[in-house]
Amino acid sequence: QSGLTQPPSVSGTPGQRVTIPCTGTTSNLGAGFDVHWYQQHPGTAPKLVIFSNNIRPSGVPDRFSGSRSGTSASLAITGLQPEDEADYYCQSYDTSLSGVVFGGGTKLTVL
Amino acid sequence: EVQLVESGGGLVKPGGSLRLSCAASGFTFSSYSMTWVRQAPGKGLEWVSSLTASSSYKYYADSVKGRFTISRDNAKNSLYLQMDNLRAEDTAVYYCAKVSAQKYFQHWGQGILVTVSA
Numbered sequence: 001q002s003g004l005t006q007p008p009s010v011s012g013t014p015g016q017r018v019t020i021p022c023t024g025t026t027s028n029l030g031a032g033f034d035v036h037w038y039q040q041h042p043g044t045a046p047k048l049v050i051f052s053n054n055i056r057p058s059g060v061p062d063r064f065s066g067s068r069s070g071t072s073a074s075l076a077i078t079g080l081q082p083e084d085e086a087d088y089y090c091q092s093y094d095t096s097l098s099g100v101v102f103g104g105g106t107k108l109t110v111l
Numbered sequence: 112e113v114q115l116v117e118s119g120g121g122l123v124k125p126g127g128s129l130r131l132s133c134a135a136s137g138f139t140f141s142s143y144s145m146t147w148v149r150q151a152p153g154k155g156l157e158w159v160s161s162l163t164a165s166s167s168y169k170y171y172a173d174s175v176k177g178r179f180t181i182s183r184d185n186a187k188n189s190l191y192l193q194m195d196n197l198r199a200e201d202t203a204v205y206y207c208a209k210v211s212a213q214k215y216f217q218h219w220g221q222g223i224l225v226t227v228s229a
Binding site (some may be wrong): 033034036038040041045046047048051052057087089091093098100101102103104105106 | 145146148155157158161162170172173206211213214215216217219220221222
């Protein structure tokens with residue numbers, strides 16, 4: 001049972017805005033720990049797209065944004081493009097697990 | 112440019128052992144915590160273990176505690192994962208990653224496959 005919960009899948013059409021929610025608990029997001037987001041295309045290593053709740057690493061398009069409030073967080077992608085089709089994972093730290101925790105992952109399909 | 116290259120994966124029988132290595136370059140290895148993350152076939156990411164820069168603190172997921180041992184050699188810019196008493200459920204691609212102060216992973220290796228099967 002992951003300490004972070006994500007929907008298995010979301011979808012959108014090119015140009016659309018989509019959001020991927022990540023629901024935590026009082027032992028991770030609710031305890032004030034930051035959330036980070038990764039994008040993973042099939043057969044490749046994960047790529048960091050948002051860190052510390054809402055900061056984009058250099059090279060990540062500004063179409064990607066993140067937010068966090070209480071025990072919830074979300075990743076938003078605007079102006080959806082075909083290359084955004086991938087799996088997305090949220091990640092934080094969990095005091096009850098005494099370690100890093102990942103969400104179960106969300107598959108984004110661009111229709 | 113930061114580079115992380117895993118090696119040592121392969122096929123092993125249940126109950127067997129394997130040692131993964133991760134060769135790091137492009138940054139001051141001795142200044143950063145490092146971590147191992149794995150991904151079973153068709154499944155999500157699972158954190159396995161982390162180690163602080165000076166090896167003072169080691170952390171393990173409950174699923175591997177007592178069976179896996181993380182270590183590093185700062186003189187060789189290398190991270191290791193000794194995996195003993197392997198089980199079928201340990202079958203996965205194993206990634207090493209560099210840990211930031213805020214506990215996110217900006218740099219990842221390409222991953223190495225470990226298959227545990229009779």
